[in-house]
Amino acid sequence: MYRYDEFDHAFVSARVEQFKDQVERRLAGELTEDQFRPLRLMNGVYLQLHAYMLRVAIPYGTLSSRQMRKLAHIARHYDRGYGHFTTRQNLQYNWPALKDMPKVLDELASVEMHALQTSGNCIRNVTADHFAGAAADEVADPRPYAEILRQWSSMHPEFSYLPRKFKIAVTGAERDRAAIQVHDIGLHLKKNDAGELGFAVYVGGGQGRTPMVAKKIRDFLPVEDLLSYTTAIMRVYNLNGRRDNKYKARIKILVHETGTEELTRQVEAEWQVLKETDLKLPQKDVDAIDSYFAPPSLPVRPEGWSGLAAARKADHSFSTWVDQNVTPHKNPDYGVVTISLKPIGGIPGDATDAQMDLVADIAEKFSQDEIRVSHEQNLVLPHVAIADLRIVYDLLLTDGLATANAGLITDIIACPGLDYCALANARSIPVAQRISERFGKPERQADIGELKIKISGCINACGHHHVGHIGILGVEKKGEELYQISLGGSGDEICTIGDITGRGFSSEEIVDAVETIVDRYLDIRTDKEENFLATYRRVGAAPFKDALYSEAANAA
Amino acid sequence: MSDISEKPAGELWGREGFREDPYIAAATLDEAGDAPAVILPLAVWLGLEDDVRNATNRKIGVSVAPGESIDPLLPLLDTIPVIALQFPAFNDGRSYSKAEMLKSQHQFKGELRAVGDVLIDQVAYMLRTGFDTLKVTHAVTLTRLADHNLHDTPVYYQPGRGSHSAPGTYSWRRVPGA
Incomplete structure (x- = not known):
């Protein structure tokens, strides 16, 4: 993991001091809320429906146990005993008092964390594949490059007042788990024919009210040119x-209106001027950052395999969890464990202080002191020996963290919605909870197979509904909450924006509507191997629209 | 810098402190009367005859709005004593990029000035992207500048004006100082 040096410490503590000063000026009335707003936003402090909210940056979703314990401590002492992990791999506290914010930032700084650039029209927290450094299918770890970008984008003097927020994601595998094609800049780390590392560069993806898949503007950018090209x-x-117009201010609109070819020409022309400047990355600096992310030296643990078979045979629930929540690791004696924050009927992404402490303890003993936050609002233990899976499972089970649903229909992404958010038009969380309950039986979920449901409470699409296999968008119509369904979206390497089915459904109808879609899928799939998305791509929207609207018409 | 004084009404500020502003802003040359130093809007400045623009008995600078391109100025940079880049609202950041390009790519040697909604929290960014002077009206900003409280960080993660490479650390990092 990256560790702060003196330089980083000096930077972050200076920023905390500045924010203390700004909070004092606000509390003293020297700053109006209007004047304070851009300053607090730079520090991750939002004003929500009921209270100020603090969004803590978790760069590329990587945490140590010590950092996780600090997050638990803050939840316990400054909030109501929980935190909410977000689709940006960050953590939000919903209830801290403004007067406590500087203290919270001090606490964060003591474990090399901050809340900088989690808001505002700047370059936001850089995200990466949550299986980075562990996944068997990875070409190279994307996190060193995310870290270089994090540093370079911190309080960038030229790019802190952009037209709109700006999001960068990096992945190091063909299988895109970081949804890079729905980011302002998506970087795919790969090797060229000569075996050198570089990036395919995608620009102009995004969700919101005008969802767009990013355009590839360069197939191979040498690593040394990362900062000049960006x-x-x-x-x-x-x-x-x-x-x-703030709704047309993201780079996706510029790409669309300018045309990919012309925009690429402009970028390349500007790059020619910048290429040989101080922004060129020396290999020794890349290597130095890279060394922070060196793979942990994992002990050989071949005994895991024989033990695992017996343990699976003895306990069906454990076996299901291994199938669903454990992903292959580079080292065959190890697995990557997904800790679901989606208990049946629970709030997606929420974790209590006790759960955070438990995860920290488990990670310290069984996962090389490392934890990841996924953009799917789950936690990940990247390096667990197969031989330790049983004990890790048992520990997770003690506090409701062993739900075996990673990637299944109840592993739902939902934004905070109208329960918290000042922008929302409709509630998201209760809809997620009811869907989760409807499909919660393990056998039923397993039968349905891989299916990603994503729910947003407004057009800003924080719940990523455009790339849900089933996407649900809450809108407000004549004072009532109404839910629109889209189908066939996907945020992976074959990125597609979902198609809207037709008229929306009331809060009472929406869960039945989802069930209608799922039942139709089960009827028409070729076999269990053909998952929902593959079926949708084969047959299109018609059978599902037919099921939704003819049945609704029959019922009326 | 013979004009440095405590805090004159000019409210023009640079790294050395407040100084009197020799320039007046005017919509046209006629409006400027016989003022010895004037800043004109880009369109007006571009419309001047070469001999007027290059006259030695008065200085004529140019003001550029965020939506205006600096391209027409590029062939003439040697003749421009001051370019004022506007910040009509603090959150319009286009002038930062123009400052950076004028100083780094086009080696503009004259005075680069920020005019408009200049808040204290942006001063450090302005200096680092190449602004030499700031025309300040915001009361809190004036007070803080008078106290030499620039809201700057002790270290930077990007190359920029007024900083140099930090020995022994990464290529993109800088520390303040010439």
Whole structure:
């Protein structure tokens, strides 16, 4: 893991001091809320429906046990005993008092964390594959590059007042678990024919009210050019991105209106000027950052395999959990464990202080002191020996953390919605909870197989509904909450935006509507191997629309 | 810098402190009367005859709005004593990129000035992207500048003006100082 050096410490503590000063000026009335707003947003402090909310950055979703314990401590002492993991691999506290914010930031700084750039029209927390450094299918670990980008984008003097927020994601495997094609910049780390590392560069993806899949503007960018090329993209965007309408201000609109070819030409032209400047990355610096992410030296544990078979045979629930929540590791004696934060009927992404402490303890003993937050709002133990799976499972079971549903229909992404968010039009969490309860039986979920449901409570799409296999968007119509369904979205390497089925459904109807879709899928799939998305891609929307609207018509 | 004084009404600020602003802003050259130093809007400045623009008895600078391109100025940079880049609202960041390009790519040697909604929390960014002077009206900003409280960080993660490489650390990092 990356560790702060003196330079980083000096930077973060100075920022905390500045924010203390700003909070004091606000509390003293020297700053109006309007003047304070951009300053607090730079520090991750939002004003929600009921209270201020603090969004803590978890760079590329990687945490140590010590950091997780600190997050638990803050939840316990400054909030109501829980935190909410977000689709940006961050953590949100919903109830801290403004006067406590500087203290919370001090606490975070003591474990090398901060809340910088988790808001505002700047470059936000850089995300990466949550299985980075562990997944068997990875070409190289994307996190060193995410870390270089994190540093370079921190309080960037030229790019802190962009037309709109800006999100960068990096992945190091063909299988895209970081949804890079729905980011402002998506970087796919790969090797060229000569075996050198570089990036395929995607620009202009995003969700919100105008969802778009990113365009690839460069197939191979050498690693040394990462910062100069990113600067070129940012500069073209900063100068030319629209500022007349916040809904048209993201880079996806600029790419769309300018045309990919012309935008690429502008970026490449700017890059020619920047390429040989101080932004060129020396290999020794890349190597130095890379060394922080060196793979842990994992002891040989071949005994796991024989033990696992027996343990699986003895306990069906454990066996199901291994099938569903354990992913292959680079080292065959190890597995990558997904800890579901989606208990049946629970709030997606929420974790209590006790759960965070438990995960920290388990990670310290059984996962090389490392934890990841996934953009799917789950936690990940990246390096668990197969031989330790049983004990890890038993420990997770003690506090409701062993739900065997990773990737299944109840592993739902949902934004905070109208229960917390000042922007929302409709509630998301209760819909997620009811869907989870409806499909919660293990046999039923297993039969349905891989199916990603994503729910947003407004058009801003924080719940990523556009890339849900089944997406649900809450809207407000004549004072009532109404839910629109889209089908066939996907945020992976074959990225697609879901198709809206037709008229929306009331809060009472929406769970039945989802069930109607699922039942139709089960009827028409070729066999169990053909998952929902594959079936949808084969047959299109018609059979599902037919089921939804003819049945609704019959019932009326 | 003979004009440095406590805090004159000019409210023009640079790294050395407040100083009197020799320039007046005017919509046209006529409006400027016989002022010895004037800043004109880009369109007006571009419309001047070469001999007027290059006259030695008065200085004529140019003001550029965020939506205006700096491209027409590029062939003439040697003749421009001051370019004022506007910040009509604090959250319009286009002028930062223009400052960076004028100083780094086009080696503009004249005075680069930030004009408009200049807040204290942006001053460090402005200096680092290449602004030499700031025309400040915001009361809190004036007070803080007078106290030399720039809201700066002790270290930077990017190359920029007024900083140098930090020995023994990564290529993109900088510490303050010439």
